[in-house]
Amino acid sequence: MGAERGSASVRVLGTGLVLGDTQPVMLEPPADIALKRGPAYVCATAPDLRAVTPGLVRRLGRSQRMMVAAAAQAIAATALEPKDMVSVAIGTGLGMVADTVDFLENMIRLDEREPRPAKFINSVHNSAAANVAIAFGFTGENRTIIHEGISFELALWQAIRSLQSGRSLFALVGGVDEVSPYIVNVGREKGFWRDACEKLKPMTRPRTRGTLPGEGAGALLVCSDRARIPAGSWPIISGVRARPLGVPGARRLDASAEVEFIGASAASAGRKLEDVDLFLFGANGDGAADRAYIKVARALEPYIRRDARIGTFKGACGEFHAAGAIGAALAAQAVRDGALPAQIDVVRGPQKGGRISTAVVYSLPQLAYHSVCTVAL
Amino acid sequence: MGIVCAQGWSVEEVWKGVLAERECLAPVSIFTSPRCGHMPVAEVKGDTAEKSGLADGSRTDHLAAYAAGRAYDDAGLDSLTASKRSEVGIVLGTCTSGMIEAERFMQKVVREGLVDIGLLRHHECASPSNSVARAFGASGFRATVSDACASGASAIATACDAILSGEADVVIAGGADSLTRLTLNGFCSLLNVSPGGCRPFDAERDGMTLGEGAGVVILESESHARSRGARIRAFVAGCGSTCDAFHTTAPKPDGSGALGAMRRALASAGMSPGDIDYVNAHGTGTVENDAAEALALRALFGDRMPHVSSTKRFFGHTLAAAGAIEAIVCVLAMESGIAPSNLGLRRPDPKLGLVPVAHGAKATLKAAISNSLGFGGANASLVLTVGEEAATDGR
Numbered sequence: 001m002g003a004e005r006g007s008a009s010v011r012v013l014g015t016g017l018v019l020g021d022t023q024p025v026m027l028e029p030p031a032d033i034a035l036k037r038g039p040a041y042v043c044a045t046a047p048d049l050r051a052v053t054p055g056l057v058r059r060l061g062r063s064q065r066m067m068v069a070a071a072a073q074a075i076a077a078t079a080l081e082p083k084d085m086v087s088v089a090i091g092t093g094l095g096m097v098a099d100t101v102d103f104l105e106n107m108i109r110l111d112e113r114e115p116r117p118a119k120f121i122n123s124v125h126n127s128a129a130a131n132v133a134i135a136f137g138f139t140g141e142n143r144t145i146i147h148e149g150i151s152f153e154l155a156l157w158q159a160i161r162s163l164q165s166g167r168s169l170f171a172l173v174g175g176v177d178e179v180s181p182y183i184v185n186v187g188r189e190k191g192f193w194r195d196a197c198e199k200l201k202p203m204t205r206p207r208t209r210g211t212l213p214g215e216g217a218g219a220l221l222v223c224s225d226r227a228r229i230p231a232g233s234w235p236i237i238s239g240v241r242a243r244p245l246g247v248p249g250a251r252r253l254d255a256s257a258e259v260e261f262i263g264a265s266a267a268s269a270g271r272k273l274e275d276v277d278l279f280l281f282g283a284n285g286d287g288a289a290d291r292a293y294i295k296v297a298r299a300l301e302p303y304i305r306r307d308a309r310i311g312t313f314k315g316a317c318g319e320f321h322a323a324g325a326i327g328a329a330l331a332a333q334a335v336r337d338g339a340l341p342a343q344i345d346v347v348r349g350p351q352k353g354g355r356i357s358t359a360v361v362y363s364l365p366q367l368a369y370h371s372v373c374t375v376a377l
Numbered sequence: 378m379g380i381v382c383a384q385g386w387s388v389e390e391v392w393k394g395v396l397a398e399r400e401c402l403a404p405v406s407i408f409t410s411p412r413c414g415h416m417p418v419a420e421v422k423g424d425t426a427e428k429s430g431l432a433d434g435s436r437t438d439h440l441a442a443y444a445a446g447r448a449y450d451d452a453g454l455d456s457l458t459a460s461k462r463s464e465v466g467i468v469l470g471t472c473t474s475g476m477i478e479a480e481r482f483m484q485k486v487v488r489e490g491l492v493d494i495g496l497l498r499h500h501e502c503a504s505p506s507n508s509v510a511r512a513f514g515a516s517g518f519r520a521t522v523s524d525a526c527a528s529g530a531s532a533i534a535t536a537c538d539a540i541l542s543g544e545a546d547v548v549i550a551g552g553a554d555s556l557t558r559l560t561l562n563g564f565c566s567l568l569n570v571s572p573g574g575c576r577p578f579d580a581e582r583d584g585m586t587l588g589e590g591a592g593v594v595i596l597e598s599e600s601h602a603r604s605r606g607a608r609i610r611a612f613v614a615g616c617g618s619t620c621d622a623f624h625t626t627a628p629k630p631d632g633s634g635a636l637g638a639m640r641r642a643l644a645s646a647g648m649s650p651g652d653i654d655y656v657n658a659h660g661t662g663t664v665e666n667d668a669a670e671a672l673a674l675r676a677l678f679g680d681r682m683p684h685v686s687s688t689k690r691f692f693g694h695t696l697a698a699a700g701a702i703e704a705i706v707c708v709l710a711m712e713s714g715i716a717p718s719n720l721g722l723r724r725p726d727p728k729l730g731l732v733p734v735a736h737g738a739k740a741t742l743k744a745a746i747s748n749s750l751g752f753g754g755a756n757a758s759l760v761l762t763v764g765e766e767a768a769t770d771g772r
Contacts, residue, residue: 008542034490059625084637088620094501095523100559104483107562112412120563121625121752125472125502125523130753133622139634142620142755143531146502147521154520161538167618167641189494244516 008268009238010163010171012336012375013229015329016073016219018047018066019317019343020179024197024212029181033105038184039197041214041318048072052135061099061122063092064131066217067176071132074219074329078229080138080170087141087168089159090129091151091175093321098180099123128176140168149282149365151175152218152324153242156373160240163224170227175325176217179318183213192286192319200319202283202312203347206291211284214318218325220332235335235375237328239265242371250292250367255299258370262300262362265372269358273303276374277356279310280331280344282363284319292364297348309340309349309356316343324363324371331359331375378610378705379447379551381440382590382692383419386428387447392709395691395717396737402574402586402693407436408477408558413565417574418556419588419693425555434499434508435475436589440698441505441553442512444591448549449513452595453607457547466518466545467506468536469593470528470552470697475500477557505553518544522697525751526659527618528552529592529700530759534616536596546601551701553591560696561587567626575662575694576721577687578671578733585661588693592701611708614648614744614760617641621754628666628750632673635659638756639677639746646760648744653683653760655716655745657703658733660687661694662721666750671729684716684742686734691720700749704759707745711763716740 020041027042029035047069049057060068067090080086099122106116121127126144133142141162145154152175159171187193194210222237223229241261245253263273279300283293297310317326330341338355340346358376365371380387383401384394394401402417425439434442449455454462475497482496499508506521518539524531529552536550564570564587571584602609619641621634628634643649658670667687674685688706695702710716719733744762751757 034486034492083622084619101483103563104480104559105487107558108480108484108487112410112562115412115562115566117563117566120559120566123559123563124525124625124752126525126751126753126755127625129524130620130625130755133620133754134625137622139620139622139637141618142524142753143535143618144523145520145535146523147506147519148501148503158520158535158538161542164542165538167645185492186494186497189492244510244519246516 008160008164009236010160010222010224011234011236012220012222012332013078013234014074014076014221015332016070017326017329018043018070018217020214020216022316023199026197027181027184035181035185036188038188038193039212040179040184041212042179043215056135060131061096063096063176063178064128067128067174068131068135070174070217070219071172074172074221075136078221083137084139085169086138087159087162087171088129088132088138089143089155089171089173091145091155091322092128093148093151093177095125095146096123096127097178097183101180101182132172149321150242150369150371152322153240153371157240157242159222170223172219172221174217174219175322177215177320177322179213179215187213200285200315202285202314203290203293206287206294208285208287211286211319214320216317216326218329220329233377235332235377237373237375239268240373241265243369245368245370248368250288253292253295255295258296259299261370262360262372265374266360269374269376271358271376274305276304276308276358276360278334278359280327280359280361281310281312282324282327283312284314289367292367307349307354309346311344311346313344315345327361328373331361335359335375335377378451379444379593380702380705381421381443382695382702383421383588384691398718398720405556407556410558410561413561416570416572417586419586420556421589431508435478435504436555437471437474437553438499438505438508440555440591441469442508444593445509445549448593448595454595463514464517465515466539466548467510467515468520468532468539468548468550469506470522470532471502471505471554472523472525472528472696473554473557473560474502474504476559477555480558509549524755525753526696526699527749527751527755527757528697530747530749530757533613533701533704533759534618534757537613537616540596540598547595547597549593550596551591551593552697554589554696554698556587556589569663571662574721575690577660577662577689577719578667578725578729578731579722580724580726582662582664582667585663586693588695590692590695590698590702592698592705594701609764612762614762615642615646617645617758619756623754626752628669630669632669634754634756635670635673635748635750636676638758642758642760648760650678651681652744653746654740654742655683655710656685657707657745657747658685658687659748659750660689662689668729670750671731675730684734684738684740685731686717686719688717700757704747704761707747707761711742711745714739714741716742
């Protein structure tokens with residue numbers, strides 16, 4: 001296999017978002033299942049799938065619908081040719097939960113008498129990536145990364161590798177996860193979720209325990225510098241890293257090392273920390289996690305401008321493993337439009353005004369990993 | 378290299394079984410299945426938890442950790458400095474992960490109204506990678522790939538990307554999956570499982586056979602391996618992936634997806650079809666898969682077909698482990714100069730225009746392709762080579 005041919009930065013041609021309702025709702029389990037109800041951010045509105053043939057839409061499961069709809073937004077009217085040079089890389093933390101549960105419940109209840117093959121087909125983890133390829137005819141590389149809270153970030157890294165090595169010219173990168181009564185119940189038993197059905201306000205109440213589950217899909221259409229694309233000023237993503245933390249947990253988090261981690265990502269875009277207009281954190285409102293983010297924010301203070309913003313986005317979608325896709329898509333929109341998307345809650349810096357031309361997305365998923373990427377014009 | 382599968386618990390034992398054309402299919406014993414329990418599967422025998430040395434974990438975690446341990450020893454990674462060992466990366470593929478335990482969880486919820494979350498501790502797909510990381514104190518680059526039946530090969534390709542991009546010098550790569558009631562019932566519901574055991578490329582083939590296991594290889598850059606004096610068993614010379622973009626389960630009938638993956642893998646290796654001496658086909662034994670793959674092989678190689686065999690009947694279709702196990706089989710074939718048998722073949726399907734290796738064929742094998750074709754139209758091919766010193770002249 002050959003040496004590197006391209007750069008580790010890619011242009012963002014389009015973004016797509018499918019988000020839950022702006023407020024969490026109480027999610028009820030089926031009447032005959034012994035699960036407790038609990039609050040969650042849920043996509044109650046059917047995603048817009050007009051770009052896809054009805055025959056395909058009928059076969060899609062919940063996550064697949066969200067992912068294909070987000071992909072359709074990201075692709076919009078961009079002509080992507082040749083199709084075999086378009087890769088797909090999707091991150092999902094838990095995969096196709098609803099269809100898997102449906103298949104299992106049915107198998108157990110009916111002692112395997114009436115299996116549901118369509119549910120089995122949709123339970124396969126790479127079915128969201130496959131359906132994006134089928135919907136848009138992309139025959140290039142197709143990969144699904146399913147690694148907890150860095151699933152999307154690894155998918156983004158994988159897509160960049162595909163572009164960088166010349167295996168693809170374009171890549172549709174996405175992240176998707178769905179919520180279900182099982183996720184609500186099991187997460188509550190494990191102490192992940194809080195009971196209160198109220199909007200998350202990350203990094204504002206560090207004594208609160210637990211966050212809220214959510215769902216959604218985010219997509220980015222990215223291309224290498226070898227792709228023929230319309231003239232324009234496209235956001236560029238670089239400095240993508242996602243790794244286990246050497247020492248997991250909030251208490252022993254080395255905030256100065258995290259500042260270096262973030263700074264190295266910004267440097268890959270030729271920026272210093274003082275050049276960054278927006279730091280978009282993956283904080284989720286759980287006190288323990290938020291305290292880690294606050295520690296990093298404090299360590300960043302000496303290096304960033306007074307008018308630089310620190311913002312969060314999980315107040316708009318809740319917590320799910322692939323939520324990094326929402327953060328990355330929002331950061332790309334912010335840089336493209338020069339303005340703050342409504343889904344971002346600012347916790348430091350001005351609420352309005354000021355052009356955004358450089359954003360860094362930073363997360364500490366489960367306090368076991370850290371991830372970062374820089375989006376700049 | 379490390380393997381655990383129905384053929385045994387070591388590379389040597391497995392290869393011995395392959396050379397002896399040992400059959401190992403039998404009804405499943407690790408769970409009961411009223412409708413599908415009679416179907417033959419390739420189950421790993423023995424106490425997976427004890428063998429793995431893991432204090433806990435799912436059955437898939439056990440398989441992954443065991444195979445990783447054997448590969449770790451084989452590659453002599455203990456000789457790395459402590460800091461180098463901690464930087465080792467891990468990229469594993471899995472489809473089922475902790476599903477067999479999740480099935481017990483669901484059984485309790487549905488039948489008894491009990492929520493036993495302990496059964497879901499190792500449910501997530503990252504669990505095998507994380508278990509291996511804990512077992513070896515590895516905190517470097519880590520990823521889990523789930524490209525259905527192509528996961529193992531995709532994981533090896535992703536691991537190569539990690540090395541080429543400088544994310545890691547050494548990566549533990551491969552795939553692992555246990556048998557589960559979900560997959561057995563799922564494939565039976567698709568009428569894809571052979572009641573008599575798979576017969577890839579046979580005229581009377583009637584479906585696949587599920588298996589379980591893990592295959593793990595230690596990948597590192599050539600310069601890194603040479604600098605530490607490692608024995609280089611083989612090279613991943615090229616990787617190629619495509620997507621059929623055709624159907625979520627059925628392969629594209631013209632085989633163009635599989636053909637594209639092989640062409641890409643050859644291009645990335647800087648090789649041509651004439652350089653390939655052996656192909657380990659995906660060859661599941663389903664009518665559609667084998668027909669499409671045979672078309673792809675004929676389109677690529679024309680009348681200069683190398684030795685071709687599917688080894689699925691030896692191990693069953695081990696899903697995410699298949700690509701890694703079969704890559705290891707390719708290396709063993711090259712090292713020993715024997716193209717393995719296409720076990721189960723009685724009469725090659727004349728419609729396929731392909732005559733697989735009926736019984737182990739002695740030959741000089743310097744380069745091989747391992748194909749993995751999965752649900753979602755995921756196609757992954759690996760080109761593997763061995764150095765001059767490692768290739769045995771089987772003739």
